[in-house]
Ligand SMILES: Nc1ncnc2c1ncn2[C@@H]1O[C@H](COP(=O)(O)OP(=O)(O)OP(=O)(O)O)[C@@H](O)[C@H]1O
């Protein structure tokens with residue numbers, strides 16, 4: 001009896017899992033499908049599932065804009081922002097996890113609360129700051145803003161991962177003569193590496209897909225892939241074939257990267273078996 | 276080898292004082308055990324000595340040097356944690372090497388030391404295993420090995436055996452004692468296990484609520500507990516207590532009257548105590564004798580037969596339970612009425628404030 005319930009529960013959960021996965025994946029699937037259609041097929045009703053694939057949209061996209069220029073900007077901005085954010089967040093999370101004070105909890109909540117503000121609320125001040133520091137339309141400027149917007153989440157996530165590391169292991173390091181710095185780099189970091197990797201990965205994905213600040217703070221020189229997509233969405237009306245091709249090109253690298261590192265990501269998110 | 280001296284150590288967390296002025300001196304080569312009920316501050320005190328907790332006030336001296344503000348790694352101590360706290364990402368060899376490497380010891384010397392210690396602790400086959408691949412007992416050995424290789428002046432142990440099963444715990448206890456004899460290093464050991472404390476310690480420190488209740492050799496604590504708390508805490512099963520009325524005393528003993536009217540003449544001195552004062556008579560289960568008739572009778576409620584010995588739980592008329600430890604072959608059965616004989620030479624007497632009266636004769640093993 002118990003076994004039967006278990007199997008039926010498992011089947012149910014499996015169906016639910018697949019359902020959600022398909023639901024989430026469908027828009028991406030449709031986007032990729034549309035990118036291989038001609039513009040006429042792309043807007044035909046009813047939508048066609050089977051058709052003669054064509055690369056014409058891709059050809060036109062490459063002709064009209066320099067994909068590599070945008071892609072390089074995205075890579076620079078996301079990797080840069082993530083690297084700086086993690087470098088700043090590790091010591092912050094270390095002190096919060098292992099040297100907590102009365103105010104630690106409050107600080108963490110306050111940091112997270114900054115994420116609740118809609119970004120547009122600080123658009124004008126940030127824009128003016130960027131302009132006055134000559135960081136408008138530069139990769140540095142965009143990276144700094146991306147880094148700052150993600151920092152609270154990164155600190156919060158690292159804090160959760162660090163809390164899983166048993167304090168006596170770090171104390172053993174200190175008894176063995178490690179300085180705080182050595183304790184952090186030689187004991188804590190290797191232990192929390194899966195967690196740090198998945199945090200960095202999440203930050204990379206968030207930066208890669210970040211559109212609001214990219215569109216507002218860059219125009220040409222530092223414009224990343226989100227701006228590349230946006231450039232296909234306006235003046236002469238919507239061309240779904242080209243738009244889909246541009247979007248597919250923009251998300252493909254991070255999608256592939258995410259796929260490759262999913263093992264790491266899952267390991268990080270279920271981290272805790274370090275005892 | 277080193278001496279450790281605690282001078283009026285105190286620790287306050289926020290507003291609560293956890294360690295309330297502890298003074299203690301530990302000799303070279305001495306094996307000192309801290310015991311006490313859960314939450315009494317044993318671990319905190321040990322961690323203060325280790326340098327993992329700040330000392331709020333007082334002085335800590337190692338080899339006569341004040342080390343309050345010295346980093347944990349520079350105090351010349353090694354600690355073995357209850358949870359072992361091995362570095363999970365390093366194999367056994369690297370676990371032991373870590374501290375030596377940080378201290379800048381040359382590679383060849385490190386190797387030699389680690390191999391020597393691994394041989395002593397029978398860890399050779401596991402040198403390249405990660406902690407996750409070891410059993411609890413093996414991990415414990417690695418933790419001890421990691422402490423030994425550093426050649427510390429003082430070993431600190433915080434309940435190192437409490438995660439092991441009973442058989443292994445017994446074995447490790449013997450091994451640790453042998454190791455201590457061999458290395459001769461000063462050792463401070465925290466436990467709440469009676470047997471560990473009694474068998475391993477040169478000196479036991481009984482703590483309660485952040486204060487020292489008594490310091491002494493295991494048998495001193497057993498034969499001459501300073502107060503009711505220590506009397507109850509040391510010994511298993513714990514000491515029995517009978518309320519009594521003080522009748523009078525002289526230089527050879529004091530006489531008290533028990534609830535049932537019988538008079539006991541206990542060989543303890545009771546200077547200045549007024550007749551009529553309420554006192555407490557204490558006697559260990561192994562010293563109470565069973566009789567079929569006589570004073571102090573009660574009803575047998577439980578008989579625990581452990582093989583070699585039997586524990587007889589007797590409910591007295593006032594509702595108290597008295598435990599008697601007797602022969603394994605005793606025929607006593609539950610629900611029967613028995614009498615208890617209390618040999619006066621084995622009785623302790625406690626004043627109303629809980630302090631023990633001094634025995635007229637010290638036990639020869641507890642001089
Ligand atoms: N970081 C801390 N902040 C506040 N109070 C603490 C802290 N650490 C310990 N305490 C308190 O100090 C007291 C002593 O704790 P400690 O861990 O030293 O007890 P213990 O004697 O080792 O107990 P056990 O036998 O359970 O290990 C406890 O009441 C505990 O609540």
Ligand SMILES: [Mg+2]
Pocket residue numbers: 317318319
């Ligand atoms: Mg403890």
